[in-house]
Amino acid sequence: MSESIDNRILKALGIYAFGILGVFLTVAPWTGLWRTAVTVLLPTAAGPLMAGGWIRGVVSGLGVVDLMMAGQMAGELWRQMRGGPVDHPEDLPPSAPDDEAKKSGAGDAAARSVEPLPRQ
Numbered sequence: 001m002s003e004s005i006d007n008r009i010l011k012a013l014g015i016y017a018f019g020i021l022g023v024f025l026t027v028a029p030w031t032g033l034w035r036t037a038v039t040v041l042l043p044t045a046a047g048p049l050m051a052g053g054w055i056r057g058v059v060s061g062l063g064v065v066d067l068m069m070a071g072q073m074a075g076e077l078w079r080q081m082r083g084g085p086v087d088h089p090e091d092l093p094p095s096a097p098d099d100e101a102k103k104s105g106a107g108d109a110a111a112r113s114v115e116p117l118p119r120q
Contacts, residue, residue, distance in 0.1 A: 011077045015070050025062050025066060026063030
């Protein structure tokens with residue numbers, strides 16, 4: 001497999017992992033699962049602390065951050081697959097010398113010599 005395909009697969013797995021973890025962390029503190037885990041599995045002095053609303057909010061906030069990270073990674077993967085600008089240029093395959101000349105505008109002397117029209 002080529003390096004580009006390996007990179008895309010790793011990004012897709014990262015999107016999946018961050019997405020699933022983000023949804024779970026965002027929703028779980030507000031379900032019965034959280035209450036059961038806190039009262040049954042954590043019967044120590046930390047139990048009432050973990051049942052507090054602000055801890056639930058912190059965990060949900062971490063889930064939202066994970067979802068944002070998955071969204072950012074999905075956007076990068078989408079742009080990379082479409083051939084558009086990517087945030088990390090090292091992820092792009094090397095371009096041909098002709099592409100570099102076109103990007104820099106070499107050979108466009110006629111286009112550079114055109115002056116804008118005066119305003120009226």
